[in-house]
Amino acid sequence: MSRLAQWCSRVFMVEINQKTEPIYFALSSTPSARNKELEALFGSGKLFSVHALGDDRVQSARSHAHLKSALTEDLPPGCQLLDTASFLPDVKNSLVRGFFLRDNSVLSSAERVVTHLRQKGSVCVFTYTRGQNGDYLCSDEADEPAERERRYYVTPAPAPLRHPSTLNIINSDVFYQMKDAYKVLQECSDVIPESKAVLELVEAQQLELNSIHDERFPVIVIEGLDATGKTTLTCSLQKALGAVLLKSPPQCLAHLRPRFDSEPPLIRRAFYALGNYITAAQIARESSHAPVIADRYWHSTAAYAIATAVSGREENLPAVGSEIYEWPHDLLRPSMVLLLSVSPEERLRRLSHRGLDKTEEESQLEINHLFRRKVDEAYKRIQNPACIVVDANPSPDHVLQQVLGLIRNKYNLQTPGH
Numbered sequence: 405m406s407r408l409a410q411w412c413s414r415v416f417m418v419e420i421n422q423k424t425e426p427i428y429f430a431l432s433s434t435p436s437a438r439n440k441e442l443e444a445l446f447g448s449g450k451l452f453s454v455h456a457l458g459d460d461r462v463q464s465a466r467s468h469a470h471l472k473s474a475l476t477e478d479l480p481p482g483c484q485l486l487d488t489a490s491f492l493p494d495v496k497n498s499l500v501r502g503f504f505l506r507d508n509s510v511l512s513s514a515e516r517v518v519t520h521l522r523q524k525g526s527v528c529v530f531t532y533t534r535g536q537n538g539d540y541l542c543s544d545e546a547d548e549p550a551e552r553e554r555r556y557y558v559t560p561a562p563a564p565l566r567h568p569s570t571l572n573i574i575n576s577d578v579f580y581q582m583k584d585a586y587k588v589l590q591e592c593s594d595v596i597p598e599s600k601a602v603l604e605l606v607e608a609q610q611l612e613l614n615s616i617h618d619e620r621f622p623v624i625v626i627e628g629l630d631a632t633g634k635t636t637l638t639c640s641l642q643k644a645l646g647a648v649l650l651k652s653p654p655q656c657l658a659h660l661r662p663r664f665d666s667e668p669p670l671i672r673r674a675f676y677a678l679g680n681y682i683t684a685a686q687i688a689r690e691s692s693h694a695p696v697i698a699d700r701y702w703h704s705t706a707a708y709a710i711a712t713a714v715s716g717r718e719e720n721l722p723a724v725g726s727e728i729y730e731w732p733h734d735l736l737r738p739s740m741v742l743l744l745s746v747s748p749e750e751r752l753r754r755l756s757h758r759g760l761d762k763t764e765e766e767s768q769l770e771i772n773h774l775f776r777r778k779v780d781e782a783y784k785r786i787q788n789p790a791c792i793v794v795d796a797n798p799s800p801d802h803v804l805q806q807v808l809g810l811i812r813n814k815y816n817l818q819t820p821g822h
């Protein structure tokens with residue numbers, strides 16, 4: 405079967421604008437009626453779809469990221485790059501990400517870029533043209549000569565029940581047991597030698613964890629978007645409660661973080677997932693003699709990962725109660741998770757006052773209201789334990805008193821010196 409024929413079983417999703425509904429279509433051997441949405445997608449110029457190919461999941465994820473930067477850099481004026489995904493409707497793990505390249509340039513410049521990519525190999529390119537009857541036809545110019553003659557029609561497809569970008573989250577973006585995240589870093593240890601250091605740290609903590617008894621003091625996690633006041637509050641809580649302050653990712657991974665932040669989601673999220681297991685071992689150790697305050701933990705890992713993976717609007721997130729929001733069964737559960745919530749205006753005011761360098765993701769947060777809404781909503785949907793939302797707009801002392809009230813209510817903890 406030709407490569408193109410294989411893609412005929414799949415549905416394509418293209419998002420022209422993340423705020424609007426995506427366009428869904430399939431490839432078929434029979435023509436279809438004219439369709440306004442498809443006309444809007446195809447326009448009058450030439451169109452190409454490009455997918456990276458890879459032998460395994462690490463290579464595929466990295467090839468996709470490289471393809472994106474190559475296309476973004478080489479794209480001539482008049483051309484437009486659109487994110488696309490092909491999938492089998494409602495079938496888990498069937499999503500393949502790629503791009504559409506719309507060429508409305510006078511010189512058909514995208515063709516040169518695409519030809520160059522084809523020559524380099526490791527990409528799958530299809531060409532879309534307008535037929536005489538106004539149909540859109542798809543062909544694979546790199547296929548066997550006999551197959552090259554074969555054309556498929558582009559036909560509209562219905563929207564699936566589950567948004568396609570939720571299909572691959574489990575074990576690609578969010579990991580529900582340590583061994584799954586561990587395996588990802590094992591698989592990339594040849595291309596990212598730093599992975600070995602992470603795996604060794606996890607191993608060392610796990611060995612130690614076996615000799616630690618059940619926790620006795622409360623473990624309180626403080627969550628929230630950047631600049632919601634986590635650092636300020638966790639330091640105050642540490643003093644007020646005589647607590648031990650921990651972070652996820654833990655300090656021992658801080659020097660490796662920039663390396664993994666530059667990798668595609670599969671690898672980056674596996675790194676953060678493992679960071680939580682190292683922090684968990686530290687929590688288990690410290691909570692035997694004092695209350696523990698943790699600045700970020702699994703809620704952050706899952707909420708950012710889900711919000712990045714799910715494209716478009718908040719409505720595309722997996723529904724409340726989905727297995728995606730479940731806590732990993734092998735990760736130490738905190739006693740309480742508090743989510744600091746501030747208005748978008750107050751958060752921006754704090755960010756601008758701080759004037760520090762922001763991570764790329766945080767800069768994106770600033771301009772990407774949609775993304776921030778998704779992170780916030782994903783935080784709130786995570787279960788067992790769910791988070792308690794705290795209004796963090798008031799002054800630092802007011803927020804501290806509010807949180808101390810919540811903690812004391814539950815645990816009857818004394819403030820040192822009281």
Ligand SMILES: Nc1ncnc2c1ncn2[C@@H]1O[C@H](COP(=O)(O)OP(=O)(O)O)[C@@H](O)[C@H]1O
Pocket residue numbers: 628629630631632633634635636637754755757758796797798799800801803
């Ligand atoms: N309750 C608050 N009211 C006003 N400003 C605050 C408050 N809490 C923190 N800030 C200020 O906002 C900025 C971000 O706070 P920070 O604690 O570093 O947030 P995070 O750790 O969540 O990124 C800092 O400049 C801090 O001084």
Ligand SMILES: Nc1ccn([C@H]2C[C@H](O)[C@@H](COP(=O)(O)OP(=O)(O)O)O2)c(=O)n1
Pocket residue numbers: 629630631634652653676677679680700701702704705706708763765766
């Ligand atoms: N436990 C954690 C902590 C952070 N992350 C990820 C989620 C986001 O991509 C970034 C946010 O971290 P960032 O450095 O911006 O946060 P702080 O400013 O340190 O509060 O890290 C995670 O996945 N798991």
